[in-house]
Structure formats: structure tokens, C-alpha cells
């Protein structure tokens with residue numbers, strides 16, 4: 186009976202987010218891929234990807250930078266003298282190319298592609314489409330920085346003013362939720378448990394009214410996160426904010442001051458049991474007693490009650506059991522490792538058509554990873570960024586005539602077999618700062 190009541194509340198919130206409301210609401214998520222396809226079609230029709238593009242809003246990036254489909258750029262067509270007006274792919278849009286394999290890691294990459302039934306589906310989009318600032322800086326560390334005279338670490342990309350504002354905003358979150366350390370106060374205020382305890386995240390208690398208003402009030406987070414302490418009592422450990430995209434749009438919310446807050450959007454979410462059961466299709470979700478949500482609102486965690494070593498805005502918190510390192514958490518959430526066990530005990534399915542010993546690597550956040558493999562092993566790269574990249578033998582953006590993926594749109598993958606022992610440098614011809622090395626060592630057996 187209790188479960189039924191919880192579900193009812195979740196349904197109200199979920200349906201609001203899933204269905205949207207007014208006529209003036211922005212287009213729905215399901216329209217987004219069509220918009221991208223139209224844009225690509227328009228580019229193809231001009232036969233010139235550099236044609237001036239009229240942008241739909243001031244903040245949008247020119248569409249050619251976000252052209253996910255290399256075929257469109259290669260297509261030959263009659264030149265069109267007229268400038269073409271096309272829509273811009275927004276931050277929340279899944280890639281227009283359907284990925285052929287899982288990829289990405291929740292909380293670590295812009296896109297996450299998971300296998301649902303027989304299909305590969307985009308299940309998460311996080312952060313703006315371009316390069317993101319992903320620095321593991323906690324609330325206490327930000328407070329200490331704000332109070333010190335030390336020069337700010339340049340990788341934070343924060344001005345002194347932004348840091349001051351950010352610390353004030355996070356302080357407001359903390360002050361606003363201290364009274365909810367007594368969970369009975371939260372329940373009396375209208376928070377209702379919506380998930381079980383998610384490993385390294387905690388249990389979510391949602392406030393439907395605050396979700397519905399579409400307003401970011403720092404002292405009134407839409408979700409409170411609790412963990413069960415040793416005495417099996419609920420202990421407040423964090424907060425989460427939700428902004429329905431129908432009310433705030435499909436571009437990444439401005440949110441907190443500075444660039445550290447990478448808000449995320451879940452797709453194909455199954456709620457009512459665990460928020461982590463995001464890789465679900467409608468039928469299996471409903472059959473399992475859950476509520477299927479095709480697209481949830483923009484969300485972000487704010488860990489203002491502890492010193493989260495993964496950062497104040499991280500999706501995960503190692504202070505919430507089970508005890509895992511950051512690397513272990515990433516590994517456990519990496520959809521490209523195949524198969525991969527989750528901390529909750531589920532094991533994701535094997536994906537066919539890759540050699541048994543293939544190494545699958547995410548191209549993430551404008552970074553090419555260096556890794557060591559054995560001769561005869563295959564490497565498969567999956568582009569889980571919001572922009573195209575290349576895997577090109579060479580360095581600093583210059584090809585040396587070796588292997589070359591050519592342009593890999595978001596969601597596309599590239600496979601290369603390394604048969605020779607040696608060190609093979611590779612780069613991205615679109616982003617010369619992206620450099621990696623495949624170190625091929627002799628077979629150990």
C-alpha cells in the first residue's frame with residue numbers, strides 16, 4: 186500500500202514533466218531529432234556546409250560545428266545561392282545518428298547510449314554540447330578558495346565574482362535544507378520518497394509542487410537525498426534540482442554561477458523503483474511496476490552537506506555507500522564496457538559484433554585517452570561528446586597517413602585492429618589539442 190502511494194506521487198510529477206503543459210511551451214524532446222535532421226538536410230541541399238546559417242537564438246552555436254553526420258558534409262548537390270535558415274540542435278537533443286553500440290558513462294560524459302531490448306538508445310544527456318568543465322571541487326573547497334587570497338585554479342574557469350556568487354548560492358541551498366535533517370519535517374513539507382537507495386547517490390524524496398513551478402530557488406531544492414545510516418535511520422546527505430524542460434527550454438540551464446554545474450536530462454527513465462533503472466523500454470518498465478518517462482527535466486545534484494570528493498555538482502558521491510573510488514564508480518556506470526556489473530547487482534548485456542577482447546573507449550569531453558593493449562587487439566572508440574571528433578594517426582591535429590576514422594559524429598564509433606607492437610600516436614584533426622597514444626605490447630600468452 187505504501188508503495189502504491191509513493192508511485193501515485195511519482196506519477197503526478199513524472200507525467201507533468203513527461204507531457205508538458207501550455208501551448209507556448211517549447212517543442213517537445215521527441216521533435217528534437219527531426220530538427221537536427223532538417224538542419225542536416227538543409228546543409229546537404231546547399232552542397233556547402235559553410236553556408237551562412239541564420240541562428241534561432243543568440244546563444245546557439247553555428248550548426249556546422251554540430252553537424253553529426255559526416256555524410257551530409259560529403260554529399261554533392263547543386264549549390265543554392267540563397268542562405269538557408271535552419272534550426273540549431275539544442276543541448277538536450279540526442280544525436281541524429283543512431284549509435285551502433287553502447288557508450289558513455291553516466292555522470293562522466295555528455296551522452297550515454299545504452300542497449301534497451303535490441304536497440305541502442307540515448308538515455309542521458311549532460312552539460313552543454315561543447316567542452317565542459319568537469320572539476321572535482323567540493324563545497325568546502327569552494328568556500329576555502331573564496332576565503333583565500335590564492336590565485337584561482339585556471340581549470341575551474343571561475344572569476345572571483347562568480348566564485349563569490351556560487352558560494353552564496355550553495356550556502357543558500359545548505360541553509361534552506363538544514364531543517365530537513367529531521368526527515369519528518371521534509372515529509373510534513375510535502376517531500377515524498379520517489380526512489381529506493383541508489384548506490385553512491387542515495388534515496389530521492391521529491392517535492393511535486395517545487396518541480397511543477399519550473400523555478401530555480403536555491404533554498405528550495407526539488408529533491409532531497411537521504412542515505413540510511415548504520416541505525417537504518419534516514420540521514421540527509423544532499424539535494425537535487427529539477428527544471429522541467431517544457432518550462433525552461435531545451436538548452437542547458439544557466440543555473441548556478443560559473444561553468445561547474447553540468448545539468449543532465451534523462452531519457453527512457455523508469456521511475457517508481459530506482460531512479461537508476463533508466464535503461465528501460467515502456468513495456469518492461471510498466472510490467473515491472475514502474476512509470477515510464479520518455480524524457481525527464483533538467484536535473485543537477487548539489488552536495489552541500491558533505492565534502493564530496495567527486496565535486497559539489499557530481500552525479501555520484503562516494504560518501505554514500507557502497508565505498509568505491511571515482512574510477513570504480515566510472516567503470517560501474519560505463520555503458521561501453523561489455524558486459525558490466527552495476528553496484529546494484531544488475532549486469533548489462535553483452536553487445537554482439539565486437540571481438541571478444543576488443544577494448545571499447547569513450548571519446549569524452551575533448552579528450553583522447555592513452556591506453557595499453559596487446560598485439561592483435563582491437564580498439565573501438567565511441568564518440569560520446571556533443572560534437573564531432575576524429576581518430577587520426579598523427580599528432581596535434583596533423584595526420585601522418587596512418588589509420589583515420591574521418592569525421593565521427595556524436596554516437597558514431599570507429600574500430601581499428603592493432604597487429605603490430607609499438608606506440609601509435611593519434612589525434613583529432615578538428616581539435617589539435619586532443620592527442621592520445623595506443624601502446625601495443627607483445628602477447629603475454
Ligand SMILES: [Cu+2]
Nearest residue numbers: 574613615616
Ligand atoms: Cu575533436
